[in-house]
Amino acid sequence: MPIYLHYLGIEAFGLIGFFLMLQGWLQLLDLGLTPTLSREMSLFRAGTYSAQDAWQRLRSLEWILGGLAILFIVSFWFFQGWIAINWLKVQNLEIGLVTTCVFLMGLAGTLRWLTGLYRAGLVGLEKQLWVNGSLVVFTTLKFVVVLPVIAIADSPPLAFFEFQALICFAELSVFAWMLYRSLPGYPRSILPCPVALKVMWPTASAMAFMAGMWVFLTQIDKLILSRILSLEAFGYFTLAVAAAGGVLALVPPLNQVLQPRMTILVAQGRDGELRELYQISTQIATVALTVLGGGLALFAHSLLWAWTGNRLVAAEAAPILFWYGLANTLVGLLVLPFMLQFAHGYLRLHVAGNIVLALTLMPALVLASLHYGAEGAGLVLFAANLLFLLFWVPLVHQRLMPQVVLEWPLHDILPIVLASLLVLWVASLLLPTETGRLITILLVMVTMLLSASAGLLTGDRTRDLVKNMLFREKRL
Numbered sequence: 001m002p003i004y005l006h007y008l009g010i011e012a013f014g015l016i017g018f019f020l021m022l023q024g025w026l027q028l029l030d031l032g033l034t035p036t037l038s039r040e041m042s043l044f045r046a047g048t049y050s051a052q053d054a055w056q057r058l059r060s061l062e063w064i065l066g067g068l069a070i071l072f073i074v075s076f077w078f079f080q081g082w083i084a085i086n087w088l089k090v091q092n093l094e095i096g097l098v099t100t101c102v103f104l105m106g107l108a109g110t111l112r113w114l115t116g117l118y119r120a121g122l123v124g125l126e127k128q129l130w131v132n133g134s135l136v137v138f139t140t141l142k143f144v145v146v147l148p149v150i151a152i153a154d155s156p157p158l159a160f161f162e163f164q165a166l167i168c169f170a171e172l173s174v175f176a177w178m179l180y181r182s183l184p185g186y187p188r189s190i191l192p193c194p195v196a197l198k199v200m201w202p203t204a205s206a207m208a209f210m211a212g213m214w215v216f217l218t219q220i221d222k223l224i225l226s227r228i229l230s231l232e233a234f235g236y237f238t239l240a241v242a243a244a245g246g247v248l249a250l251v252p253p254l255n256q257v258l259q260p261r262m263t264i265l266v267a268q269g270r271d272g273e274l275r276e277l278y279q280i281s282t283q284i285a286t287v288a289l290t291v292l293g294g295g296l297a298l299f300a301h302s303l304l305w306a307w308t309g310n311r312l313v314a315a316e317a318a319p320i321l322f323w324y325g326l327a328n329t330l331v332g333l334l335v336l337p338f339m340l341q342f343a344h345g346y347l348r349l350h351v352a353g354n355i356v357l358a359l360t361l362m363p364a365l366v367l368a369s370l371h372y373g374a375e376g377a378g379l380v381l382f383a384a385n386l387l388f389l390l391f392w393v394p395l396v397h398q399r400l401m402p403q404v405v406l407e408w409p410l411h412d413i414l415p416i417v418l419a420s421l422l423v424l425w426v427a428s429l430l431l432p433t434e435t436g437r438l439i440t441i442l443l444v445m446v447t448m449l450l451s452a453s454a455g456l457l458t459g460d461r462t463r464d465l466v467k468n469m470l471f472r473e474k475r476l
Contacts, residue, residue, distance in 0.1 A: 001242055002308045007150050010313075011092055012157045014231040017238025018088065019105045019161070021226060024219040026072070026113040034120040037061055039342070041124025042263040051184045058179070059190065061117060069114045076106030089230045097158060104161035111168035118175035125182055128256045134178075138171045213354040217361065218331070221377040224369050237374040240317035243304065244324035247293045251332050254285060255339065262343035274343075275401060280461040282336055282412045287455035287462060290420040293329030295448045297322045298428040303444060306437040323378025330385035333413065337393045344400055353392040357384060412459065420455035423447065 005013055037057060044054040080103040084090065090098055122131050146163045153159030222241070226234055258281055265274040296303065300321040304314035341350050361384050368376030390409070397405045404412075427447040435443070456462045 001239060002310075003147055004150075005239075005308065005310070005313070007147075007156045008160070010235040011090070011231045012235075014233075014235035014238060015088075015093075015098070015101055015105075015157055016160070017222070017234055017241070018226055019109065019164075020238070020242075021219055021222040022105050023109045023112060024215055025223070026109050034061075034065075034116050035342070037117060038120040038124035038259065039263055039345075041121050042126075042260040043267060045125055045260070046264045046267045048267065054183055055185065058121060058183070065114060065117055069110050072110050073107055076103055076110075080106070087227060089234075091230060091232065093157070093231075097155065101157050101161045104158075104165050108161065108164040108168045111165065111172050115168070115172045115175050118172075118179045121179045122175070122182060123256045124260055125179075126260050127178070127182060128253075130178065131256065132253060134171075134174065138167060138174075141167045141170075213351075213358060216358055217354065220362065221365055221369070221374075221381060224365055225374055225377060228369055229373070233373075236313065236316040237320055239304075239308070239313065240320035240374070241324055243307070243317075243321050244293075244296060244328050247289060247296065247325060247328040248332060250285070250288055250292070251335050254281070254332075255335065258336075259339050259342065262339055266343045266345075275403065278336070278340060278401065279404065279408070279412055280465065282333075282408060283416060283459035283462045284465075285336060286333065286413050286416045287420065287452055287459065289329045289332040290417050290455060291424070291448050291452045293325045293332070294421050294424045295444065295451065296325035298424050299431070299444050299447075300325065302431060302433075302440050306440040306444075309437060319375045320378055323375060323382050327378060327382040327385055330382065330389055334385060334389060334393070337396045340400055341396060346400060349392075349396050349399060353388065353395075356392075357388055360384070412461075415458045416455045416462075419458040420451045423451040423454045427451075 004016065008016070040049065040057045041054060043049055044051070049057075080099050083102050084095055084099040088098065119131055119135075142164055146160060149163050150156040150159050222237075225237055229237060258277070262274060262277065265271075265277065301314050301318040304317050304321065305311055308314065338350055341347050361380065364380045364384070365377055368380045372379075393409070394405050397408060424447060427443075427450070431440075431443060431447075456466050
């Protein structure tokens with residue numbers, strides 16, 4: 001990110017923020033079909049479906065999502081000028097350049113979204129190691145290898161988005177090839193199967209709504225602020241949100257590992273194993289999310305300065321990072337109850353809860369953004385997610401896992417959060433203000449390590465896990 005700032009400037013960096021937001025909103029096109037395919041592939045792996053059934057489901061979804069992808073790319077071609085002129089508040093960049101970048105954003109974002117279909121299928125087949133390894137490669141290509149490209153380019157913003165479109169096309173091709181290779185046999189027809197679509201419809205319809213709600217709840221603040229803020233101010237906001245996004249980087253691998261296994265355990269009626277997996281996963285996730293989110297919040301200014309080397313950037317972005325770091329911690333924890341509902345195929349409560357959350361969040365975000373900017377938006381998101389965790393998640397547990405209604409928040413989460421945050425808070429008071437950037441990063445890393453240790457030792461399941469790893473008896 002600091003290198004992007006150096007070569008692009010803060011206003012062009014705002015375009016990257018708009019691109020990231022656009023990728024989020026593109027999930028609305030998914031119609032809940034991508035997570036549905038992941039679930040169907042898990043059921044195939046559990047022995048519920050045959051290979052031909054799996055092929056029919058995949059082929060049917062390819063027709064639907066492929067058609068939507070073409071429609072969206074064409075739409076972006078027609079509306080690229082309007083977005084550049086009427087939506088974005090451009091001050092110094094050439095409008096023609098911004099217009100071209102907007103179309104390339106739409107192209108790259110659509111290709112990346114379509115790749116999600118094949119990635120979800122592979123996750124459902126529990127090919128997590130291959131998926132994660134490939135994501136490492138393509139993420140490195142998109143955001144690291146691109147650096148020398150923009151360094152030597154005559155127009156760095158244009159070169160950045162052209163490179164994104166190229167790599168996203170390659171990523172789509174590789175993931176599609178791997179999913180085809182992972183399914184046994186061959187599809188009997190290239191046409192969609194109405195019967196397969198009908199079978200998937202109950203889950204897909206609920207997931208379509210949930211996907212839309214997820215996009216709305218996680219991206220509406222960015223959409224509002226992209227309209228209200230100048231492109232330069234949106235660049236500062238993007239930097240803070242990118243840093244806070246480090247917390248949510250834990251969610252996809254957590255979902256990839258847990259969701260297929262939880263779905264299989266529910267399908268096979270292994271309730272005791274499901275509960276144990278759910279609670280130990282909660283404690284591990286609580287440690288990781290609290291340490292990262294709390295650390296980013298309490299050390300926001302120090303980390304931003306050490307990261308960028310720019311005190312102005314640190315001063316502008318630190319208050320935003322504080323609230324977004326805490327809010328993302330809660331968002332990450334709320335993914336676990338959702339995975340429990342998805343594994344059971346029971347999403348009614350989550351749908352109802354998110355409707356209530358959305359209806360209250362939208363006006364609160366607009367008012368907060370207009371009066372307090374990005375910092376106010378972050379505060380609203382934190383408060384909304386905290387209330388959801390405290391008052392709605394217990395209803396979910398009462399329906400699906402009543403044994404943990406009180407145990408989950410009071411035993412699996414609260415002690416770990418208090419222990420980890422206490423270490424971070426005390427260290428934030430003691431951290432020297434006049435130190436070099438490298439020393440600052442090292443001190444914060446040591447603090448986070450101590451905070452993680454405190455959290456792991458506080459949770460009973462994580463404590464037993466650490467004990468077993470460290471003192472496991474060697475078998476003869």
